Amino acid sequence: xxxxxxxxxxxRSVTWRIHTxxxxxxxxxxxxxxQALHPxxxxxxxxxxxxxxxxxALNRLRxxxxxxxxxxxxxxxxxxxxxxxxxxxxxxxxxxxxDTGTLxxxxxxxxxxxxxxxxxxxxxxxxxxxxxxxxxxxxDAYVAEQRRSAELVGLRDAPGTRAELADYLDxxxxxxxxxxxxxxxxxxSVSPRFSLRLALLAPPLAVGSxxxxxxxxxxxxxxxxxxxxxxxxxxxxxxxxxTALKALRVTAMAMPERLVAPEITAARGLMRKVTDMSxxxxxx
Numbered sequence: 001x002x003x004x005x006x007x008x009x010x011x012r013s014v015t016w017r018i019h020t021x022x023x024x025x026x027x028x029x030x031x032x033x034x035q036a037l038h039p040x041x042x043x044x045x046x047x048x049x050x051x052x053x054x055x056x057a058l059n060r061l062r063x064x065x066x067x068x069x070x071x072x073x074x075x076x077x078x079x080x081x082x083x084x085x086x087x088x089x090x091x092x093x094x095x096x097x098x099d100t101g102t103l104x105x106x107x108x109x110x111x112x113x114x115x116x117x118x119x120x121x122x123x124x125x126x127x128x129x130x131x132x133x134x135x136x137x138x139x140d141a142y143v144a145e146q147r148r149s150a151e152l153v154g155l156r157d158a159p160g161t162r163a164e165l166a167d168y169l170d171x172x173x174x175x176x177x178x179x180x181x182x183x184x185x186x187x188x189s190v191s192p193r194f195s196l197r198l199a200l201l202a203p204p205l206a207v208g209s210x211x212x213x214x215x216x217x218x219x220x221x222x223x224x225x226x227x228x229x230x231x232x233x234x235x236x237x238x239x240x241x242x243t244a245l246k247a248l249r250v251t252a253m254a255m256p257e258r259l260v261a262p263e264i265t266a267a268r269g270l271m272r273k274v275t276d277m278s279x280x281x282x283x284x
Contacts (some may be wrong), residue, residue: 002073002074002263002266002267002270007072007073007074007075007076007078007079008071008072008076008079008145008148008149008152009072009145009148011267011270011271011273011274012274013141013145014134014138014139014141014142014145015072015142015145015146016072016073016267016271017132017134017138017271018123018124018127018132018134018142019068019072019073019123019264019267020264020267020268020271021127021130021132021249021252021253022123022126022127022130022132022245022248022249022252023213023248023252024065024068024069025061025065025213026126026213026216026217026220026245026248027119027122027123027126027217028061028064028065028068028119028122029061029189029213029214029217030122030125030126030217030218030220030221031115031118031119031121031122031123032061032118032185032189032217033185033186033189033217033218033221033225033229034118034121034122034221034225035114035115035118035119036181036182036185036186037176037177037178037182037225037228038111038114038172038175038176039097039099039176039177039179039181039182040095040097040104040110040111041111041114041115042179042181042182042185043095043096043097043098043179043181044093044095044104044106044111045106045181046181046184046185047095047096048093048094048095048106057188067082067083067086069261069263070082071083071149071152073263073264073266073267074263079152080152083152083153086152086153087107087153087154090106090107090153090154091105091107093105093106093107094106107153107154109155109156109157112150112153112154112155113150113155113157113158113168114172116146116149116150116153116155116158117158117159117165117168117169120142120143120146120149120158120159120165121165121166121169122217122220123142123146124139124142124143124162124165125220126220126245127142129220129241129242129245129246130245130246130248130249131245131246131249132249136162139162140160140161140162143159143160143161143162143164143165144160144161146158147160169222173224176228177228178228178229178230182229183229186218186229188214189214189217189218216241216244216245218231219237219238219240219241220241220245
């Protein structure tokens with residue numbers, strides 16, 4: 001699946017650096033908790049997905065991670081094919097806003113933009129906290145690169161720099177609130193319920209790590225988001241999250257290849273090859 005040059009990003013991209021050095025579970029859970037603060041976004045999800053079914057909720061999360069892997073490391077054709085399936089699914093989904101009684105499309109531009117920015121900011125924030133060495137230019141490059149991901153799902157206007165991303169998130173705050181659906185999303189993230197069947201079928205690492213990943217994801221939310229959920233946290237929680245993320249990155253980079261996703265192993269090999277070639281060019 002890994003494409004050396006024909007995909008959206010490639011081995012020289014900041015996207016590959018971030019996505020090969022950090023675990024995806026905490027970042028995706030953090031993004032989900034941010035997304036849940038937008039009433040229409042979380043209601044569109046809750047009204048169209050069986051989130052009360054632990055197996056369905058876990059499968060949805062794993063599907064999101066699989067899509068991120070394909071669009072990050074796959075060929076352009078693979079990424080576009082996967083994105084087409086996502087767009088076709090979203091195009092069929094309608095939500096009801098109980099506050100106004102109006103129907104809305106789950107794939108409208110406002111929902112797509114909020115979901116994209118929550119995910120992009122979460123990936124970047126957790127990479128920085130994990131100790132991935134990123135300059136200000138690297139951070140801007142990552143946000144700009146993720147515009148390609150946004151275009152895949154039909155979003156036409158995504159932030160292109162870290163400052164634009166921060167401005168967008170700040171501007172959205174008056175529109176956010178903690179609905180019953182958001183509270184349910186938080187509960188599921190930090191205290192998921194697993195059936196016996198799910199515990200037997202799902203990878204042990206996924207089931208065993210989800211509660212810890214959910215708690216870690218919550219601890220890394222912006223202070224204003226944690227306050228909205230009613231749990232402001234403090235310096236001790238921030239320090240614990242910072243330490244845990246650094247430990248997770250060390251673990252991710254030290255895991256034996258047999259335990260690492262094949263696309264991550266292949267991507268790291270291509271990145272090393274590019275670095276070695278660049279060093280040879282300089283030396284010559």
